[in-house]
Amino acid sequence: MVDLKFRVLNMDAYQYASSPTIKMDIEILNNDKDEIISVVGKIDIFLEFVSYDQNFGTPLVGREYLTSGNMVSPKFTDTCNVTVNVPITAEMDANILYRLRESKRTTLIPFIITLDGFALYKNGDKFLYYQLPTEPLLEAKYYMSIDKWNSIIRTFYGADLVWIKLRRDVVDKIEERKRKYFYLSYTDLIEDLLKRTEEKENVQK
Missing domain, CATH: 2.60.40 (Immunoglobulin-like)
Structure with missing residues (x-):
């Protein structure tokens, strides 16, 4: 046994x-x-x-x-x-x-x-x-x-780290853009996208 x-x-x-x-x-x-x-x-x-x-x-x-x-x-x-x-x-x-x-x-x-x-x-x-x-x-x-x-x-x-949940297809698109434009990290990519969006919004104003 x-x-x-x-x-x-x-x-x-x-x-x-x-x-x-x-x-x-x-x-x-x-x-x-x-x-x-x-x-x-x-x-x-x-x-x-x-x-x-x-x-x-x-x-x-x-x-x-x-x-x-x-x-x-x-x-x-x-x-x-x-x-x-x-x-x-x-x-x-x-x-x-x-x-x-x-x-x-x-x-x-x-x-x-x-x-x-x-x-x-x-x-x-x-x-x-x-x-x-x-x-x-x-x-x-x-x-x-x-x-x-x-x-x-x-x-x-940690204080500077947050986990977010994304759909798989969105993650794939982010990964593709990160590699295509040689971003060092996902944070750099997202910050750049936010900056571009803000610039467009300012131009429209």
Whole structure:
């Protein structure tokens, strides 16, 4: 019988991602020693928080869903390290800050990471399928300092950096113009287009 556990080794910004993303380094532990062909599953990240009863001030522990990612491990026997990339948003940051303030936490952010999926493994000459536990799901806790979280957020949402959502055909046209006229960056291209538009508007006046 497969006996798997996992832990989170690190969470950090994915520096060169095309959209705001964190990379999570996970170690999977196999206590049964059968050869694991692959562990495939969905990783969910929750924020553990504490709220207080308005009448009696009793602390109540809860969790709030934040984001998800997919995981596929390579073949292993004892342990295996896997990197999972998960998207983040400005709304996620706002929720974390609100819950921390409500929980009266000032230094560490408690993340709960769950794994839902299956394992393919080899026992002798047989290839077998194992459904990972669902009640409860496999889970691990990871504490991140608030300073580190703020650093991750500043990587993608700094004071001078904003992410915008555009249709694919618009992005293709911008990319084509950027290459055709040798703009060094998308910012240079957009600034030039705005300047030309303002000049036309001034002439029309």
